[in-house]
Every structure is written in C-alpha cells, then in structure tokens.
Amino acid sequence: MSSTGMKLMEGSEAMAEASIAAGCKFFAGYPMTPFTELLEHFAKRLPEEGGVCINAESELEAAGMVWGALSTGARAATGSTGQGLSLMQETFSEITLAELPLVIFNMARGQQDYYQSTRGGGHGDYRHIVLAPMDIGEAVQLTQLAFHLADKWRNPVLVYGDYLIAHIQEAVDIARVDFDEPLPAKDWAVDGSLGGSGRSRLVSSLGFAKAGQPSPGIERHLRAMAEKFAAIEASEIRVETGGLDDAETVIVAFGSPGKFVRYVVAQLRAEGEKIGYVRPITLWPFPYETIAAAAEGAERVGVFELCAGQMIDDVRLGVLGRAPVTGIGGISTDGSGFGVGPLLDAELIRERVLALHRGAPLPPLPDNERML
Amino acid sequence: MSTVKSKGTVTIAVETCKGCELCIPACPPAVLTMSSTVNHLGYHYPELADGCTGCAACLLICPDFVFEVFREARSPAAGAAT
Amino acid sequence: MKLVGQQKPELLLTETHHMCPGCGEPLALRGYLEAIQELGLSQRAIAVAGIGCYTSFSMTTDVDLVQALHGRAPSVATGVKRMLPDSIVFTVQGDGDMVNEGLQEVLHTAARGEAVTCILLNNGVFGETGGHMTATSVIGQRTKNTLDGRDADYHGYPILIGDLLAQLQGAAYVARGSVHNAGAVARTKRMFKRAFQTQMDGGFSFVEVLTMCPTGWFIPTSEGPDYMSATLGEVHIMGELKVDGVVKSTDELHEENVRKAAEMEQALARGGIDT
Numbered sequence: 001m002s003s004t005g006m007k008l009m010e011g012s013e014a015m016a017e018a019s020i021a022a023g024c025k026f027f028a029g030y031p032m033t034p035f036t037e038l039l040e041h042f043a044k045r046l047p048e049e050g051g052v053c054i055n056a057e058s059e060l061e062a063a064g065m066v067w068g069a070l071s072t073g074a075r076a077a078t079g080s081t082g083q084g085l086s087l088m089q090e091t092f093s094e095i096t097l098a099e100l101p102l103v104i105f106n107m108a109r110g111q112q113d114y115y116q117s118t119r120g121g122g123h124g125d126y127r128h129i130v131l132a133p134m135d136i137g138e139a140v141q142l143t144q145l146a147f148h149l150a151d152k153w154r155n156p157v158l159v160y161g162d163y164l165i166a167h168i169q170e171a172v173d174i175a176r177v178d179f180d181e182p183l184p185a186k187d188w189a190v191d192g193s194l195g196g197s198g199r200s201r202l203v204s205s206l207g208f209a210k211a212g213q214p215s216p217g218i219e220r221h222l223r224a225m226a227e228k229f230a231a232i233e234a235s236e237i238r239v240e241t242g243g244l245d246d247a248e249t250v251i252v253a254f255g256s257p258g259k260f261v262r263y264v265v266a267q268l269r270a271e272g273e274k275i276g277y278v279r280p281i282t283l284w285p286f287p288y289e290t291i292a293a294a295a296e297g298a299e300r301v302g303v304f305e306l307c308a309g310q311m312i313d314d315v316r317l318g319v320l321g322r323a324p325v326t327g328i329g330g331i332s333t334d335g336s337g338f339g340v341g342p343l344l345d346a347e348l349i350r351e352r353v354l355a356l357h358r359g360a361p362l363p364p365l366p367d368n369e370r371m372l
Numbered sequence: 373m374s375t376v377k378s379k380g381t382v383t384i385a386v387e388t389c390k391g392c393e394l395c396i397p398a399c400p401p402a403v404l405t406m407s408s409t410v411n412h413l414g415y416h417y418p419e420l421a422d423g424c425t426g427c428a429a430c431l432l433i434c435p436d437f438v439f440e441v442f443r444e445a446r447s448p449a450a451g452a453a454t
Numbered sequence: 455m456k457l458v459g460q461q462k463p464e465l466l467l468t469e470t471h472h473m474c475p476g477c478g479e480p481l482a483l484r485g486y487l488e489a490i491q492e493l494g495l496s497q498r499a500i501a502v503a504g505i506g507c508y509t510s511f512s513m514t515t516d517v518d519l520v521q522a523l524h525g526r527a528p529s530v531a532t533g534v535k536r537m538l539p540d541s542i543v544f545t546v547q548g549d550g551d552m553v554n555e556g557l558q559e560v561l562h563t564a565a566r567g568e569a570v571t572c573i574l575l576n577n578g579v580f581g582e583t584g585g586h587m588t589a590t591s592v593i594g595q596r597t598k599n600t601l602d603g604r605d606a607d608y609h610g611y612p613i614l615i616g617d618l619l620a621q622l623q624g625a626a627y628v629a630r631g632s633v634h635n636a637g638a639v640a641r642t643k644r645m646f647k648r649a650f651q652t653q654m655d656g657g658f659s660f661v662e663v664l665t666m667c668p669t670g671w672f673i674p675t676s677e678g679p680d681y682m683s684a685t686l687g688e689v690h691i692m693g694e695l696k697v698d699g700v701v702k703s704t705d706e707l708h709e710e711n712v713r714k715a716a717e718m719e720q721a722l723a724r725g726g727i728d729t
Contacts, residue, residue, distance in 0.1 A: 071530070205521065
C-alpha cells in the first residue's frame with residue numbers, strides 16, 4: 001500500500017485518482033451533470049499518467065471506445081448519469097456477455113437508477129456488480145475494489161455515486177489498495193501478435209472461438225455465465241448493519257442516504273429507541289440474508305431511498321413477509337433535478353423514521369417545486 | 373472455344389463451388405464452361421478447356437475460392453497491371 | 455508452371471464459408487486479408503467486425519478480432535488503437551451497420567483523424583435480414599420493404615458515405631472499390647494497401663467496396679455484377695475519392711475509371727494480372 005497522505009479532494013477528483021491508483025489506463029465519457037467533473041479529472045490526469053481519456057462525441061462512442069480498450073487487456077472505465085447510461089446499455093450488455101472487466105461510474109441524479117443498475121437496461125441474461133459508497137472515503141476504497149472485482153470475475157462493476165459524492169470535498173488518502181487475491185491472466189486479450197498463427201484471438205459475446213479452437217457455443221457460454229453470477233452472489237455480498245440486535249424497527253438505505261440513516265439511527269439509539277439499520281454496499285449481489293435476519297425479530301422494516309421505490313422490491317424479497325415493509329423516502333430532487341434534494345436532511349429523515357417506529361402517519365414530503 | 377496453346381492452367385476445387393457462374397464471363401479466353409453434372413452440394417461447377425492463359429481473372433472474381441492459378445514463367449511479369 | 459494465385463487467402467482459417475452463391479463479400483475479404491499479409495502486417499493487425507453476413511468470417515479470420523455490435527465498430531477500433539498505437543486496426547462493416555446504425559460513429563472517428571481503417575462492404579441492402587432497404591440503397595432499388603423501388607419522395611435519398619467522409623478534414627485517404635469484375639477486384643486490393651499505409655502514416659483511412667448481393671437483390675447470381683454496375687455503381691462512383699487530403703471530382707473519377715478498366719482489359723488479354 002503506497003500512501004500519498006491525506007488530502008482534501010472533491011469526490012470526483014478522488015474517484016478519478018483512485019482509478020489511476022488502481023491502474024486505470026483508459027477513460028471515455030460525455031459530459032452530463034453531475035458526472036461531468038469526473039470526466040474533467042480523467043481528461044486532465046490520465047494523459048499525465050500515460051493513459052488516455054477521450055471526450056467522446058456521445059455516450060454511444062464512449063461505451064464503444066471503452067469496449068475496444070478493454071479488449072486489449074487494459075483497465076478501463078466509463079461513466080455518466082443514469083440518463084447517459086441508458087444510452088450505453090446495449091453496449092454494456094455485449095461487454096458483459098463478452099466477459100470484459102469494465103468499470104462504470106454512475107454519478108446519479110438521486111437514486112432513480114437502482115433498477116437500471118441492478119437489473120440492467122440492456123438485453124440478455126446478465127448482471128453487473130454494483131458498489132454503492134456512502135461517502136468519498138468509501139468511494140475511494142470501492143473504486144479500487146471495482147477494478148479488482150472486474151478483473152477477478154471478468155464482469156462489469158458499477159460504482160453508484162451521486163451529486164453529493166461527486167461534488168463535496170473530504171480529506172482522503174489515495175493509496176493503492178493491494179487485494180490479497182490472485183487475478184486470472186488476461187490470456188483472452190487481443191494484441192495482434194498471433195495473426196497468421198492459427199491461434200489468433202476473438203473477443204466475442206457469443207461464446208464463439210476462432211475455427212480450430214475450443215468453442216463453448218452460445219448455450220454453454222450463457223450457462224457458464226449464469227454459474228458465474230451464482231458464484232458472485234455466493235461470495236461478494238457486502239453490507240453494513242448497526243443496532244439490529246433488539247431492533248423493533250429496521251431501516252434500509254444505501255449510498256449517501258445510507259450515511260444519513262446511519263447517523264439518525266445512532267442518534268435515536270442513544271435516546272433509547274430500538275431501531276437498527278441495514279446499509280447494502282453491494283446492490284447486486286443484494287444482501288437478502290442480512291435483510292431476512294434483521295426482519296426476523298423486527299416489527300417493521302422501513303426503506304429510505306430517493307426515488308418512488310425501487311430497492312424496496314429487493315428488501316421485500318429479503319423480508320419475505322416476516323414484517324411489513326414501508327417506503328419512507330420518496331422522489332426528491334432539488335429544483336435543478338441534478339441533486340439529491342430536500343429529503344436528504346437528517347432532521348427530516350429522523351421525523352420519518354420516528355413516525356414509522358411509532359406507527360404514526362408519515363409526515364408529508366417537503367414541496368420543492370418553488371425552485372423551478 | 374480457344375485453340376491456342378495453354379500458357380497457364382487452373383485447378384478447380386469443384387466440391388466447394390456454389391455454382392454462381394461469375395467466372396464464366398470473367399474468363400478472357402472463354403475456356404471455362406459450367407458442368408452438366410453437380411457436386412455434392414448440388415451445384416454445377418466450372419470445367420476448364422484448353423487455352424488457359426493463367427491470367428487469374430477467375431480467381432479474382434470467385435467468391436468461393438475454388439481456383440488455384442499457374443502460369444508459365446515469363447520475364448518480366450508480363451502484363452502485370454498497375 | 456508457377457503458382458500465381460491460390461485458392462483461399464492465407465489469413466483465412468477455412469476453405470469454405472457460409473456466404474450465398476455470387477456474394478461479393480468474400481472478394482473484398484480476400485482483398486484486405488492479402489493486403490495485410492503482403493504488407494507484412496499479419497502480426498500487428500486487429501480487426502473489429504460489425505454485424506452482418508460477413509460476421510461469420512469473425513470466426514475464420516486469422517487475425518485478432520473484436521466482435522462489435524451493429525454500428526459501433528469505429529468506436530471500438532478507437533479504443534483498441536489508443537491502447538495499442540503500434541497495431542493496425544481496421545473495422546469491417548456493412549452499409550446497414552455503418553451507414554444506418556452507426557453513421558455518427560464512422561463520421562466522428564474520421565473527423566477525429568483516428569489512425570484506423572474503416573472498411574465498408576456496401577451492397578445497398580440488409581442482406582442478413584433478407585433484403586431490406588438501407589441508407590445506401592439507390593433510387594428505384596427494389597427491396598423487401600420498397601417493393602416498388604426506393605422512392606425519393608417517400609423513402610428519401612441514399613447517403614454516399616465515401617463522398618461524405620472525403621469532405622472531413624480528419625480523413626486522409628478515402629476510396630471506393632468494387633468487385634464487379636476481376637480488374638476492379640485487383641484495383642480494390644491496391645486501395646486496401648494504400649489505406650493501411652495511410653494508417654501507418656498516422657491518418658484515418660476508409661475503403662468502401664461495392665459488393666454483389668444477388669440473394670438480397672432477388673436476381674440470378676450471374677447477373678449480380680451487371681446489376682450492381684447499373685444501379686449502385688452508377689450512384690456510388692468507384693475510385694480514390696481522396697488521396698493525401700485532396701478530394702477528386704466526379705469527372706476525374708469517371709475518367710480514371712475508364713482508363714483503369716482499359717488497362718485491366720489489356721493486362722488480362724496480355725495474359726494476366728497480379729492477384
């Protein structure tokens with residue numbers, strides 16, 4: 001681990017620096033708030049580090065370019081907000097089925113992209129590992145983990161950030177994290193050198209190999225992919241919990257809101273309220289068993305997310321009827337639509353958690369339309 | 373049909389021919405004709421008569437790569453187009 | 455007797471392929487594979503293939519290859535080239551792939567002056583789906599979704615992609631070949647060589663090849679070349695459209711085509727041309 005010491009950094013810069021520390025050599029992206037600053041930092045810093053950052057003409061080009069870079073075995077990433085990632089989904093599907101180790105940054109607008117991230121907007125039988133940091137410090141760690149897991153599983157990993165993580169500053173230490181785990185050789189990468197040998201390489205999503213080489217074919221390829229996803233589900237779940245032991249009320253939240261919920265729950269615990277929390281760090285694979293265990297002795301489960309209710313589906317799948325599940329978050333944009341909105345307020349979250357805990361009606365959501 | 377002495381010849385992989393007939397009009401001395409019999413795929417295929425010049429026009433126009441072309445050594449590579 | 459031309463190109467792994475009888479795509483394939491080999495680039499070349507009939511060559515082409523999606527190949531090629539600047543990177547795409555689905559990708563890649571070569575196999579039809587109109591189908595062309603022929607008022611006009619690319623400052627070499635006869639095939643191979651040479655010199659190059667698709671045109675295989683010359687060939691004019699940054703006029707292209715065709719006929723009559 002090589003430490004550079006603590007430094008005050010904007011989240012976007014910290015994530016770009018963490019990527020470079022992880023050996024990322026290629027980035028392509030198209031500006032879009034609140035992702036833009038991440039692109040800016042890559043554009044400035046990657047060339048200084050011997051890498052390449054291309055200001056792609058659109059998200060389609062960005063996704064295609066990173067596909068090519070990954071095919072050479074380089075560590076490479078792209079990103080956008082959910083809207084831009086929608087445009088990239090076709091390519092993400094193919095990259096996943098071609099088993100290329102892509103890292104994707106979604107600097108999302110609120111938490112509207114839970115479905116997109118965990119279910120995918122593209123075609124085919126596939127999954128992306130989704131890491132959801134709660135703050136910049138964790139984003140630095142999870143960014144490096146993303147590159148590691150992508151290579152380990154030959155599968156895309158998405159880092160789910162937001163406006164807050166992209167734009168606030170924290171003191172962080174960008175130290176390269178050494179993961180104590182060997183990575184598979186990239187013996188599938190193209191470099192052109194095997195042309196004419198009869199052993200040239202083919203990077204394909206279809207499970208085909210060059211004539212004369214062992215080729216699984218599409219059906220066996222897709223079955224092997226399904227087995228890989230099952231293995232990831234069995235071994236890569238990351239989750240943080242607190243105060244669950246005798247909790248009557250369990251609150252589930254991820255990302256920046258997860259940090260707010262953690263703070264509120266700690267406050268209420270100190271006041272003697274039997275409330276605990278579950279913060280999924282991997283959104284896929286989702287910590288269903290942790291949710292199930294937390295719900296086992298609880299009387300109610302609340303889900304705080306900044307959308308109309310997406311993760312709540314997974315929470316219900318984990319709870320499986322053990323306790324009633326209620327959404328206590330909601331649509332929350334600032335007037336510009338770019339941010340995380342007025343719901344991201346510890347006092348307000350506290351009111352909603354306490355209302356659920358006491359069986360009282362949820363207070364109305366703040367009206368933010370005045371800003372438009 | 374040409375009666376001149378052959379200055380070249382071709383081999384024809386008749387079993388991989390798909391019978392498109394592009395080689396027939398492409399042959400300057402007109403020494404290729406389609407067979408009356410068919411190959412294992414059910415296609416007629418070209419057959420060579422005397423008078424081949426080894427010009428390689430058939431090879432160049434054949435989508436199924438059935439031709440191999442031989443030419444009498446001449447000096448220098450006469451007629452090589454630029 | 456001396457062997458002057460062999461059956462399949464050496465950089466092809468199989469003797470046979472799955473293209474229809476009379477298809478022009480294998481002729482273009484032979485051209486660029488032989489060009490790569492004769493330039494000594496076999497161990498530097500990386501192909502990026504689009505989606506079309508020619509995609510079946512992805513498994514049998516003996517150079518490293520990345521299989522891309524419909525339209526995306528130029529961007530994928532950009533990523534490959536930027537990571538491996540010493541490699542020779544080329545795309546293989548059809549007109550449906552490049553000019554319909556991926557028009558912006560090839561335009562932006564050319565405008566960027568990316569040191570890659572984009573190869574277009576242009577038959578004016580979606581061959582793989584069974585013969586449907588593409589952005590390069592010519593006016594009057596019958597396809598499965600223009601049964602009475604492409605009507606400019608109803609379906610719009612074709613895009614002459616080579617001419618469009620030639621106008622971009624970032625494009626260094628732009629050529630349109632054809633495989634309607636032996637001479638054109640030989641000439642097209644030389645275009646591939648110049649295109650790869652342009653890439654080695656650091657410029658973007660583009661070779662379009664008009665290819666027969668008798669299946670998608672609903673005509674006998676033997677009529678493919680003449681049909682193509684009379685339809686696509688009349689609109690998408692063969693020739694080197696831009697060399698060393700200089701764009702040629704249509705008149706210059708026509709003149710050159712007449713001269714080259716005569717040279718080829720003479721060469722064939724004299725006894726042979728270089729394959």
